[in-house]
Amino acid sequence: MPPLLKALLPALLVLGLASCKTPPDRQQFPEITFQHLQPFRLDVAKVEIVDGYQPDPANDVGNQFPEAPAAVARQWGEDRLLAVGGQGVAVYTITLAKATQTPLPRSTGITGMTHKDQSDRFDLQITVNLEVRSGGKSGAVTGQASRSQTVREDMTLNQREAVLFRLLDVGMKDVNAQMEKLIPRYLGGFLR
Template identity: 55%
Template sequence: MKSRKISAALLVMAVSLGGLTACDSPPNRQRFADVTFQHLAPINLDVGSVQVESAYRPTDNPEDMGAEYPQAPVEAAAQWARDRLKAVGARGQANFTVVEASATRTPLPRSTGLSAALKKDQSDRYDLAIEVRLEAFNPISGKSGVVSERVTRSQTVPEDLTLNQREVVLFNLLDSAMKDLNARLEQSIPQYLGPLLR
């Protein structure tokens, strides 16, 4: 009889613990669309091919957070070239290189003592920097040119930021940086690669 009571008690504990575990499920993760530029007209280049590559390699810095973005910044920068640059010539080549796509977190000074209990601090600063380089050459016409552009974005965040809120901040940082990069390239490509545009 005693063993039955012990078994029943253990069963109740197991069910209770199972219920607690179920309540401790992770929050629903948001889904973000990739930052793309397929909706814009292609930039036609008088070259035979367009090569897209990355020269950027993430560091071992523990504050590097590129992998935490909904879309890796280096991938977003490369996607811009795939979406917008189009080879329409017979000869020559354009090389689009992602020079930098660094995304870091910098801890900020926090309040201590009574002031820490009375206010919410900005706990971290997120920094994003994207730099790209476009080189193009047509051996038939002898025309060539080089374009380089760099954009940066920064955002401080509060100490009570949730995982979903952080992902929104990171997505907005990347989205605004890529829109800025697109606008700058739309201006500089005609300026420095004008003879190679069709």
């Protein structure tokens, strides 16, 4: 064997083995939007959307979700709130869009070897506030959602992301359902 080939052989083997290790395909999730729903036509000149929640990277795992909870809460305001008046303002504020992960106790000993435990609990809390001021009148409503979901220790990354996607989707459906009841009831005078 030529000396050059002998010298390159270890590097070629490493490259060959490394090329065999392809990461798994990441699952693609649909974007969570509310464009399919009728917007609330508000008698105001403009709608302001305020990102009032700043996640603490040490305590918030929203970045593990396929979409950030705050971004989906913002999307709700963009899709559902429409200014159709000549004066006044509606301020939609995302006050909380927090996701946390809590490790759960696991079985030990023989049971730990034969039993698959729920390894973590994900908690999602979303709170949004809509305040409307127009024509000397004002009103406000608040929508909230709080959901939790556990995951098994043997879940793949794709399975875990699917659980987080469903958790966020259902949580925002909760917020949407609340706002659909609250806005006509308490802000009906501002609807057109």
